Amino acid sequence: MAEGKLSLSMARGTGETQRADRWWVQPLVVFLGFSAFIVYSTWAALQGEHYWLAKDPNPTVERKYEANYLSPFYSPEIFGQSPHALLGGKPAWWPGWLPFSAALLILPFPGLFRFTCYYYRGAYYKAFWADPLNCGVGEPRKSYWGENSLPLIMQNLHRYALYIALIFIVLLFWDFVQALRFKGPDGWHFGIGIGTIVLLLNVLLLGSYALGCHSLRHLIGGNSDELGKSPTQKKAYDCVSCLNQRHMLFAWCSLFWVGFSDVYVRMCSMGVWTDFRIVF
Numbered sequence: 001m002a003e004g005k006l007s008l009s010m011a012r013g014t015g016e017t018q019r020a021d022r023w024w025v026q027p028l029v030v031f032l033g034f035s036a037f038i039v040y041s042t043w044a045a046l047q048g049e050h051y052w053l054a055k056d057p058n059p060t061v062e063r064k065y066e067a068n069y070l071s072p073f074y075s076p077e078i079f080g081q082s083p084h085a086l087l088g089g090k091p092a093w094w095p096g097w098l099p100f101s102a103a104l105l106i107l108p109f110p111g112l113f114r115f116t117c118y119y120y121r122g123a124y125y126k127a128f129w130a131d132p133l134n135c136g137v138g139e140p141r142k143s144y145w146g147e148n149s150l151p152l153i154m155q156n157l158h159r160y161a162l163y164i165a166l167i168f169i170v171l172l173f174w175d176f177v178q179a180l181r182f183k184g185p186d187g188w189h190f191g192i193g194i195g196t197i198v199l200l201l202n203v204l205l206l207g208s209y210a211l212g213c214h215s216l217r218h219l220i221g222g223n224s225d226e227l228g229k230s231p232t233q234k235k236a237y238d239c240v241s242c243l244n245q246r247h248m249l250f251a252w253c254s255l256f257w258v259g260f261s262d263v264y265v266r267m268c269s270m271g272v273w274t275d276f277r278i279v280f
């Protein structure tokens with residue numbers, strides 16, 4: 001019998017690889033995109049103003065109305081300055097050293113769902129943790145760290161963060177319903193503005209992202225050996241699976257659009273942009 005020799009490759013140094021393609025493009029794009037969103041959302045959350053649109057900042061005789069928009073970064077608004085606040089203004093127990101913003105009570109919850117997302121793990125493990133930088137590329141550590149210590153142990157909360165995310169989808173849909181109400185000189189009327197469409201697309205994209213979650217797919221059909229025995233369960237499983245096939249697309253589109261939704265409401269509230277009405 002012919003004998004052959006098998007040579008094992010030596011451990012790679014950080015960034016060392018035999019790949020000839022531009023393997024660094026993907027983690028770089030993820031790093032820049034995620035970093036831009038983190039910086040903007042943190043800045044927007046600390047502002048505590050210009051997050052709702054309750055009137056036309058540039059009214060005219062022909063076009064004078066009150067819109068009803070709320071930035072998704074601040075929804076649901078528990079305490080705050082806008083007409084949407086459920087429990088009034090700044091609470092007495094708020095720490096004096098911390099700038100008050102209604103978003104600080106809200107963003108950690110949907111943020112936890114996105115931070116622990118199964119798709120994003122593979123994306124930002126490469127871009128931020130360099131674990132590894134990409135397939136077949138050397139990483140800056142000798143052992144596998146796993147998810148047994150902070151901060152990555154928080155990834156195990158994803159299945160529980162799913163329930164919170166689904167509640168937020170319902171709340172954001174209610175914000176869209178409220179965005180269909182415009183107040184004119186003679187009271188409230190049904191209406192549609194550009195902002196109404198912006199908030200509708202936001203809840204559709206976030207809903208497609210959340211409803212395509214791997215945890216939801218497992219929750220619906222992961223414990224069943226034969227889905228065909230329950231047509232309703234099979235249909236729900238197929239719907240989630242269909243969305244799950246485009247989970248990466250919905251993850252990035254929803255990330256961009258939720259940020260743009262805040263930008264849109266903010267710019268309109270400041271009078272920089274005009275929220276044109278389509279139906280009123």
